[in-house]
Each structure stands twice: as structure tokens, then as C-alpha cells.
Amino acid sequence: MKRYRFYCLALLMAGALGAQAQEEAAADTLSAAARPANTIKKDVKTRPVSGRVCSVSSGTPLPGALVSVSGYEGYSTLTGEDGTYKFEVPEYATALQVAAPDHNTVRVGINKSGLLGDVILYSTMTRSKYGADDNIMNTVEADNFAYSPSLNITSEIGDQLGAYVRTISRGGTPGIGNYMMMHGINSLNANAQPLVVIDGVIVDQQYDRSVLHDGFYNDILTSFNVNEIKSVEVVSNGTALYGAKGANGVILIETKRNTSLATKIDATASVGITLLPKKLDMMNGAQYKTYASDLLQGTGTNITNFSFLSTDPKNYYYNKYNNNTDWGDVIYDEAFSQNYGITVQGGDDIASYFLALGYNGAHSVLNENDMNRLNIRFNTDINMFKRLFVRFDASYSNVTRNLKDQGAPEGYDEGTVTSLNFLGWAKSPMLSPYSYAAGQISTAAYDITDEDYLAQALSGMDNVNYQLANPAAINEYGTAQNKNYFENSYMNIAVTPKWEFNKHLYISSLFSYTLTNTADKYYVPINGVPAYYVSSLDLVRENEIRSMYASQNSITSDTKLVWENQYGAHSIDLMGGFRYMNDRYKVDTQLGYNTGSDKTPFINNTQNKQTTGASNRWTSITWYGQARYDYRKRYFVEGNLAVESSSRFGKEAKEGFKLGGVRWGVFPGIQAGWVLSNESWFDVPGVDYARFSMGFDVSGNDGIAYDATRTYFESILYQGWSNGLVLGNIGNTELQWETTRRFNFGADLNFLNNRLNVKLDVYKSWTDNLLTYHELNFLTGVENNWVNGGSLENKGFVLSFNAHLLAKRDWNWELGASVGRYKNKLTALPDGQQYVDTPVYGGTIRSEIGQPVNLFYGYKTGVTEQGTSVYATSREAAADGLFIKAENGDPIYFGAGDVKFVDKDGNHEINEEDMQVIGDPNPDIFGNIFTSVSWKRLRLDVNFNYSLGNDAYNYLRSQLEGGSRFMNQTVAMVNRWSYEGQATDMPKASWDDPMGNARFSDRWIEDASYLRLKSITLSYELPLNNAFIHGLTFWGQANNVFTVSKYLGQDPEFSMGNSVLEQGIDRGLLANSRNFMLGIKINL
């Protein structure tokens, strides 16, 4: 009976493994995945191998485990009841692969004797330490998104792949995604984020496109439902295959396909709540009044009685100006989110399908910034004829949002502040959001009048936007589908016919059409928003309305011929292909001022109308080839070559070759690997697997501005009235791709019966032909144009480990971590420049030869006699004699209460010559830490991520502690200098900051290191044996549980833009906050 049960189990195992093999075969053919099964060759010399398989869970020998030859089909056996096995394997076989239900697959090298030690299998409740194949490219993969509440896959990439992809959250707006980078910073001005390929289709991430709402980026990846994604593979090496697009690394995303012949229906539902983000400590109403009163001193007013400062309760305005409003309460609310999805998959030998429907509704904690998404995906695999297979995939996604501006504005001259969350900080707490009439504050109607408490004192100041809007009124009067509303729809149809000439040779051709439509409507209401000065018009306007409509059509055709075969110990794979991509992006934007009424948000009757637009079309063609060879699964070598031309390349580009009237770039790469543990002589106790690999790739970055190679005129609105054409660019026909050469070394080691896995990836890269600005002579009428010039280097490593700390029958505990480090260095610049300065949000980002490309370059504060950075006494300030120069050249001396800046050149004048490097946004190390504990079917996953040693420019704080505008300040400003002898680091408040105390200095540079408990997930699979319900899983998750950091902002993790020069700058976009989710998954 026992024997019978054993054979039944073995039969089931074989079926399960067959399904697994089918799943692997569906993986991308570019990766080292499954090969066609070899016919067992009878004439192959064999030798016996034997050993025993044990389950660490039960601590006993494991019967029924499938033991097969790794890398070669046709040689396998099952373990007996005592867990032992013995079978003949080819002499060239070097490793076995052991698999069993509910256990992770393990590989073991074959030694000379063929007498192998015990193989320990671990529960699938822990992560597998072996991939499907020997991974000489050092790719890493994430495929566990079962409980993900993420609206964007980049969050999961960050959580699960830690140091392999440095992901930086763009903030707490639902689905806004993450900034990503791999292997350091590989570009200065072009895109430096990795290429994303979804189901073989390169996705244009629109990194260089902008939308109307400040602080928002339309991440195309938000169009993809995480629950539809099967796996994410990070390709750091071997990127030559992606030609001029691979220099920043590649992320391969696979969506789910059918894996079962039986119909399977999975339904998921989850709901959650997101708590409010961390609050900054702001002044209360009384403190703000004192601050404002202080600030009035610099306005030159002679008024002695201000309504807002009256202490007389009989004063009509007393109630109006004696509130203590926490404006955060007005604009923030705990947010509810809900996610529903259903997938149906099934089919037969002829056709199989995977259908997914998903809906996500996510409120934002920032009111009226909600997101809704509808996803439909239909992936099919059809066996048309005997040798013709067709994949037909279609997907559609629609994302809609109520949207408002976010973050601190870069300036205050081009309009009034409309950023909700910034107004939440800056709006005076003494005011109420509700209207004031008859001496009473309403409890129902928002205040829609212009903020007027400064009208007495500042009435003479023309063209100064000192009034702030009521954020509640912005939401009340600015929320509607024809006001502030965003919509992005993404549709993709992909057809991939594949013809198998024989079992070794096939040709496949992917044709994909993608349509991405983006519409953004932007509206500044009249009610509750003060009239504001617009410097570009030199006019005061009442409100404005904008609209944008963009459409991108992308066509991809990718045809490849693949041949694969094995000759005994030799495996050879050859592939050649041709990829054609054509994109067209059209965008129209309109702007008009003064709509007349909030009930008529129409642009047709506005004033100062402006219409702009663009129509870009570009094409790239890539010929690519790949050759792989391995001997006995010990020695691997892989060569890649891509030859690419793009309409963005200049026709006279210096590198590459010219053919057919266009310039072609050549991108070769080679990778080699050695599986040391597959050597017969390798028998090191405690080391179960050892692989080393190294390689060299040349890849490019074609992120050249669309029209950089062309000379063109562009239209302008002269003085706000007349249309005209001016020279817009002087094209550089020699412009070409950036070229990155990267050397890598990798290791993959398993120790202690596979309890411990260590992976290492070390790299050094050199990027040449950097796309940089070239300053043009003023006679040209154009400030600069693009050239290739300059070089940079990156070196670094990624180290990860994963350990099974506890493996028992019911208990499993796993701990892992990853550490990434990169060191970036600019090595050359064009035109003999030593550095390039880029102004960003009041700061200067310096890229200097010998240094990283994105350093903060500003003023350093000195140390006074009191040990502070602010002069406590006039005497000390006078003794130092530091000054700035007025416009007429007269010195204006720093005094008590002013910041003491370091006079680098010792001439006492504080000017640009005294600036120096004050911070580096690049971390020393970054990565993640995770641990999983499971008890039976109950599982707890805990994920941390961290970043150490990175500096941040806290621009938001510079606005909230600048002490120069009538905006609420943090309570730190209560301690501002206000009397002789006061020892403090907060300078005096002074209107318009005549001494530049709030200038870009190390006052705003902070250590933004952090350790974050990113997620805790508790899940339970309910054991069911029901005819209708096959599985039921409950889970609960907490995200962003806590963050440990010295950082003085809301959240030390932020990314305000897609440029490398914008990283590390915190402009106060909506911060991430705690989120709690509850979910259920039902398998029908």
C-alpha cells in the first residue's frame, strides 16, 4: 500500500513538474530559460550517482523527490521511501536538480565519486535560492506580488529587489511611482533610469514629458496592475542586446499567462486606509502673529495699528484673526482605498487564455487627489497549426485622477501658490478656512475672499504675490472634471506569431501597437485665490485655466530567429533579430487667464491666451544577435551584439558607421561564467553552490532631445500680444548616443546546506559622449545647444544575502538583506569646462570633474563665538566685517541675527566665489532587509529598506524657515534671533531676505539617511477542500510602518523629478504615510 501511494505521489509530482516546465518555457527566450527536451541518447556514457534527499521541515528523509540532471533533459529518478536515490547520469553531467512538492528546488554538484551527501530541501514558505538555470548574467527576479497593495510595480521592485534597483519614492500620491536607477548614475542630462520592457515591448516611460500639475509625474507603469504581473527581472549585465537603450540597465516585466488546462478563477479584494503623513511642527496662530509682526519691520510700513494684531475682543476682526487653524486638518484626511480583481484562465491544447479585470480606487490623504484605475488584460496562447503558435495579448487601462498642485513652488513671481500641501504648511494659522461675516466665522461656507490681513501694510507693494490662497476653497471650487482632472489611458495590442521549423529552430515576430492618451485639465479658481502677479505677462491676473492633451502612438516590430541545440556536453544557442520602433507623440496645451467666474471654466473667453504644442515622431531600428555556449554547465560564455540607428542620431555622428544614409551605433558585449561547484573536484564542506561570472558590455543611451539635431524656429508670444518666430535651436548633426562600457564581476554562493545564499555583483562603467549643453555665442540668438562631450565613471557593487535561520516542520524563519553602493565620478566635460552648474529650486547643482555629477554647491555656514551659525552680537558681526554688495556696489554688512557664512576667499565679501560643495545626494549604501516567519499556513513578512549617507536639500524647510515671507514657519523659527546676544542657529526674520540668510547653504542640507519598516504582511491560507472554493487566503498588511531618520522633513525618501540633477531635493511633495490593508483572495 505504501508503495502504491509512493507511485501515485510520484505521478502527481511528474505532472506538477511538467506544468512547471511549461511555465518556464513561457519565459522570455532572451534569458537562460528552458530548452527543448533532448532525446535520451543511448550511446552516452553514464555513471552512477547516489545520495539522499531530506526535508528540513520534517527533519526526515523525503520520499518521492524528483532528482534530475541539471541542464540536460531525460535523466531523472525519484527518491525512495528512505529518501535515497541512485541512477545513471551522463558522464558530462555536473549537477543534479532536486525538486519536491511544497519545497524549493535545489541543485547539487556531482563530485568525482558520485556519492553525494544529503540534500536538504526547504519549504516553499521560504524564498528559493536557485533560479531555473545558472544565471551568469547575475539577473535578479521578483515574482511575489500576491499581497501587494501597490498601484505601481516600481514600489514592489524597491521592496523586493532592494539594492539591485535603487528606487526612490516620488511621494504619497496614489500610483505616482518611484524613480529608479541601476548601477550608479550613467548620464548627466539624459534619462538615467532603466529601460522597461513589458512582455517584450519596450515601454516609453515619457520621462521627459511634463503635465500641467506641479509635482506630478505621469508614470506609465501605473497603467499596469501589479496583480497582472508575473515577474520582474532586473538585467544589469548583458545590456548590449538593447543597443542604444540599455545603458541604464533593463527591467523585464512579464505579465501573467495561463498555466493550467483547467479553468481557474481567482478573485481578490482588498480595502485599506492610509493615515496622515508625518506633520511638521508649525507655528500656532499667536506665534505666527508675532512672526508676521516681526517681519513687518522690513516692509517700511509706518502703520501702528493692524487689524490682525488687535488684542481687543471688541474689534470687529478679532474673531477673524484669532484662530488656531491647523491647515493640515483642512487638506488632509485619512484615505480609503479599495482594490478588486478577478482573473480567469484556462484553455485546452489549442488555445489558452488569461483574462484579468481589475479596479483600484485610491483616495489620497491629500483631499481631492484621488485616483481610479480600471484594467483589462487578455493574454492568449494559440496553437494555430502544428508548427505555428500565436500569442495575442490585449490590454487596456484607464487611470483618472482629481489632481492639484503639490510641493513648494520654485518662485513666487509667476503666480500665486496653488499647491495644496504647501498651503497646508504656509497658510497663516490665525485664519480660518471658513468665511467671516457679521463678526462670526461660518461653519458651512469656505472663505472665498482674498487674504487681506496684510493689505494695510503692503498695499503699496505692486506685483508682489504675498497673499496666499485658501486651500479649502481651491478644492471646493477647483475640483471638477472640467477643472483639475487628469486622465491617462493606455492600450496595447500585441501579436506574436511563432513558427517552429523544427525542435531546434524557430522564428517569431512580435508586433505591438500602443496608444497612450493623456489629458490634463488645470484650473486655478477665482474664489478663495487672490489675484496674482504673473511676471511673464507683467500683469495681475484673477485666475487661469490650462489644458493639455497628449497622444503617443508606438509601434514595435521585433522579429527573431532562434536556434538552440545540445551536443552532449556542449550547449549552443544562437539568436538573431531585428527590432523596429516607431513613435509619434503629439501634445497640445492651452493657457488662458481670467475666466470671469468659477462657473465658466472655459478657455475661449479668457485673456492672454497661449497655445503651444509639439508633434514628435522618431524611429529606431536595431539588428541584434546573441550567441551562447556552455560546456557541461560549468563554463559559460555569451556574446551579444546590437547595431542600432535612430532618427534622433545626428547624421554626422562620429562613432559607429554610416549605412543607408543614417548612422549606426555598434554595441557589443560578452559575458562568461564558471560554476565552480559543478567541478568534479570541488568538494568544499559548507559550500553548496559557487558561481562566478564576469563580462563587458557596451550599450548606449539614446535619450537625446527629440529635436536636438535639427535647426528650427519656434513661435513666441512677443510681449504677450504678437505671435512671432525666433530661432529655437541650432541643430548639431554630429549628435549621437551616450556610450557606456561596463565591466562586471559576479558571484553567487550557497553555504551551510543552502541555508545561506550570498550574491555579489561588482561593476565599473565608463560613459562617454555625455549629452551636455554647449554655450553658443550670443550673436546666434540661442543660448546653447546639445553636444556630445564629457565622460563619467561609476563603480560599485550589490551584495545580498538570504539566510534560513529556522526551518522546522511548522516554523520557518528567513532573513535577508541587500546592500548597494555606487561611486559616481565625472571625468571630463566639453569645451574645457571644469564644471557645470545647474540651478534647481534656488540651489546650485554642480557637476565637476573628479566629483559625482549632482553635488549640492552652495554656501557653508561658519561658527560664531557662541558656537552657532548666526551672529549673536553686532560686535562679532562687525569684527568679521562680512558684507554683500548692493546693486550700486555699496557694501551691506552682515549684522547680529544674520547667518555667518564662510568667506572662502577671505575678501570679506560673501559672493559666488565663496560657494563650495555642501552635500552629496548619493548614498553610501542602500538596500533592503527582509525577514519572513511562517507557522504552518500563517506567514509574517517584514520588509525594511534603507539608505545611508545621502544628503538632501530640504527646499521645503528653506521656505518654511526662510523667515522672509508672510508664510507660516516651523516652530523652529520661534527661536529666531531677536535680541543681541541670543545664541541661536535661526537667523532673524527679515522681509525679502536682503542679506540672503536663506540662500542655498548647508542650512538646508541634511543627512537623509533612513531605515524604514516598509511593510509587514500577515497572511493565512485557509485549508479548504470544497467543490466550489479551492482556496481562500486572508491577509493584512501595514506599509510605511515607521521610519528612523535624522531628517527634518516629512519623509527622507523623495524624488521630485526624473533628472539626476533633481535627486535629493525635497520640495515637499505629498509624503508617504502609514497604510493598512486587509485583503482576501478566493480561488474558484
Next chain:
Amino acid sequence: MKMKLKYGIRTGLAAVAAAVSVICCTDTWDEHYGADGSLAGSAGATLWDNLRQDEALRPFATVLDSCGYAPVLNGSQVFSVWAPQITEQEAAGWIAAYQEARAGNDGENPALHEFIRNHIALFNHQVWEQTDDTVRMMNGKRIALTSSSFGGEAMLGDKVPSSNGMLYKVAGTVPFYPNIWEQVRREATGGSDGLDSVEAFFRNWAYEVLDEGASVPGGIKDGKTEYLDSVMISYNTFFNSYGRIDSEDSLYWLLVPTNAEWEKIVERNRSFFVHHNDRLEAGDSLQDLYSKYMLLEASFFNARTQPGRNWNAENPDSICSTMYDARNYGYNCFERPFDEGGVLQGLTPVECSNGRLYKTAEWNVPLEKSSYMQTVKIEAENEQNWEYVNTTTSNTVVATRMKADAAYAGLVSGGEFLWVEDNNTRYNKRAQIIIKLPGNLSGCPYDIKVVFASPLVLGADYLEEAMLKRRVTASVNYHQSVSGGFKTTADNVCTNEEIDAMLMDTVTVAEGFNARVSGYSGYGFPVCAYGEEEARVQLTLQGILGANPPKGYASPLLIDCVLFVPRPDLIEEND
């Protein structure tokens, strides 16, 4: 194995703990933002609290409390307070003064304006060793501040930083330094030497009106808007027009007569502004107004805007009033003011916070420098300035507005003149016209001059016409009394005065004219028309009588303009 595992776990936990400790520092947050944003010590207490802590300042605190300033200094607005050490008696005195004037304007309440607000300044003012500055106090005064003294009073002890400003202690009360208007008010002490008359006159121009835009309207009751918050604007229209001697923004000199002199000058002026009774009761008011208003017209001098270059305040060549108009340079500007007969001769100024107050018992402002004594120029060609003589033949007289040739336009006032001729061919043919002379003063002799245009200004074609002389006979009519109308018969002032038509000939038809009306023995005209639109004096000009003028003469009169010149000097000569 277990040991290794434990060691591994411990190591891992230790690493995590180390990483956390490296970057964990909630103290950083608290240190920066503070537990509640409050300040320590006195800097965390308000000015009021700190002031009460000092025993020596208790009397001052009592005054502040009694005068409603405790909540102000206990609020959020930032002030600098130089608290004087005063006695309880002094404090009681100020409190009494406050109570006495409480019902009035705060700005005239001495306890508030001259004491409390004289020791409190808006904003945060700091001192150090080299401080040598002035501070603008809440009463608008600028008071000298050094590292050790304030307004001359020594600063004592340590300064006390407070949450809403700075508290300094000074040895005693800082003297109040009045501005000119405040000094005028101070000197309104009655008696012949007082300035009550001037003060009362100035005060009459003070207004307080509702600023509807700034006020908050409530409902409408009985057809009138009720305001929830009434914002009143206080201003003095006289000061606004003549000089803001009530503010500290500029530097003025003010010349005002004592009560006795005021009475005397006003009485004299009254004779110039005798209005006709058809002004109804306004006539008296106008007479009173003008006689005072015009007295002070030249009393305001802005020391910062004198037209003379390198103007020397100690010994000026001239001094021009704020009403000085360079286009009428003959008026409101006085040469050598400190010299003999000068307007400021022998006067000792009272130095004020915004200038000087000159008080005089002898009003030396000459009448001829007064703008109301200006010559009135009447352009004859303007239709509103003339009318036909009402006779049976008047309909044959034609007055034509003529434009001078461009080449001679500069010779003719306004470039135009009036050509008057009679188309009648009978014996009584005579070019005649009545010119209205407006704005006359009463009680002042006048010269009346007529400028006759030469036909040559029309061009060389008129040479023959120009060679013919003209004759003019003139008579003046006027309102003969405050209740009567024009005289039945005008006073003839000249007969057949010859006019040389080859040139622009100015003929004085009357010199030092005084009315010839029974019952009136004064100078000039019995009724004035100053400030009125209607003319109360008419000048009739007549040419040669008859259809055939003597040889070498012509009948038409070519009138450019009439100059109506007051002659106050004749009054003085006769006085």
C-alpha cells in the same frame, strides 16, 4: 550548528540595531523643532509679564494697565518698550490725564500720545556698543537711541528679551517732542500771545469720514446701511493741502500770528471779501473763510522742498510757501525773510519734531505777495468775457474773434483778439463792447488796463488799417452795494484815449479806481466777486462815435485783453 545559528541571529540583530542607532535620532527632530516651540526664560514671557516682574517698573506698568495697554503688550505684536522708572505720583498723574481726556481722540490724550506711545516702538529694536540711531515710536516721534541712552535718558540694567519684543528700562520719562501742530495746540493758551485763533481755524478743517470700502456693511435699516465695522478716516484737509505739520514725515516751518495779530489781520482781510447778498448767508461765511484762509496761505514752508538751490535754512535768500507756484513767481515767496521787513524778521522759532513754529505778533507778509492780490487777465476774445452794449443800435455792433497770423501770434495774448466794429452807417455808429471783469476784491483799488491789438498781427495786408489810430472811451460799472445791482450809469474812467494801432498798445483806462457811490467811502469796489463765477465789475469800451471818423482814425476796436490789477499799495499809501 545551533550555536552558529544563534550567533548568526545575534549578529544580524546587532547589525540592524547598529544601523538603527547610526541613523536614528529623534532628538534631532525635537532639538530642531523644540518640544512646543516655546522659548526659555524671559524670552518665553511676554513684555507685559516681564515688565511686571520688575519692581522698579511697577508704576509704569500701572499706567499701562490703566490705559488699556496691558493686553497689547501681552499679545502677539512685537514691540520695543523703553519703560521709564517713574514715581507712583507721576503714574497717578498720567492716569488722571488719561481719564480726563479719555473721551477724546487718542492722539490728543497726553497719557497715551505723549507718554505711553512715546516709550513704545513697533518692532524689535536692538542696541549694542555702536548704536547711534533714532527709533520711530508709536506716536510717530523719532527718538535718539544709543547703546546707553534713549531720548537722553540712561538705559538701566539688562535688556529683557521677551516673546513679543524687547524690554528696556530707562531712568526717567523721555520728554515728548511735539510736532508743529501739537506745538500750536500747546500754545493755544489764550491771551493776545496765544495761538488759539490759529488752532481753532486748523481744527475746523479736521474731518473724520467713513471709509466705505474698508468698512464692513451690515444690514440696511431705514434705508441706511449699518456698518458692523466702521473704518473712519481722519484727516485735515487744510494740512493735506498746505503741509502735513501734523505728521513726522517732513520738515516744515510754520508762520502763524498770535491771537491779537490774527484778529487784526483777519479784520483787515474782511474788507477784501465783502460778498453780495445774493450769496445769501454764504456771503458772510465766505468773507470769514477767505479772510482767514488767505491769511495762512503763505504760512507753510517746507524746508525740504525749497526751490532755491543750496537753500540755507539759517540765512535763506528767500523762502517760498508750499503754495508757491513757479509760474506765478511773484506770489507766496519772500525774499530775505530774516532781514528788515522780512516775514520772519526778529522771530524766535520753537523747534518741533517736524520743523519750526514761528509765532509772530507782527504780520509782515505783504499783501501784494498774496495770491488773491494777483492781476486778473481777461481774454477779450472769449465769448463768456464780453457782451454787447444794450442800446438800440447794439445789434449793428459785431464782435469777431480774430486769430493772429502765426508769425505774430506770440505778440497777442492767447494768439487771438476781439475785433469790435459797428456796421451801422448812421451818425451814432460806434464800436462798443462790455468786458466782464471777474474775481474782484472789495475794498482794494484797481488799475484797469486794456491791451489793444494792432491790425498788423493779421498780416502785412493790414498795414493800411494799422496806420489808422483809434480812440477809446471807457466806463466802469459794478455792484454798488451788497444788496444792490449794477449802477444805472457807469463811472466814466477815460474819454477818447488815443490808441496807436501800429503796435500792441496797452492803455490804462483807470488807475487806482475807487467806486463812486454815495454812501461808500472805501477803496475799490464795495462788493467783491472773489471765488465767484459771476463778474460784478464791467468795463465798457467805446470807439469813435459817428459814421465818419476823423482822418487818420478808424472806428473798430481791436481788443486783445484786459488787465485787472489790484493795488493794495494804494491802501497802504493812503493809510
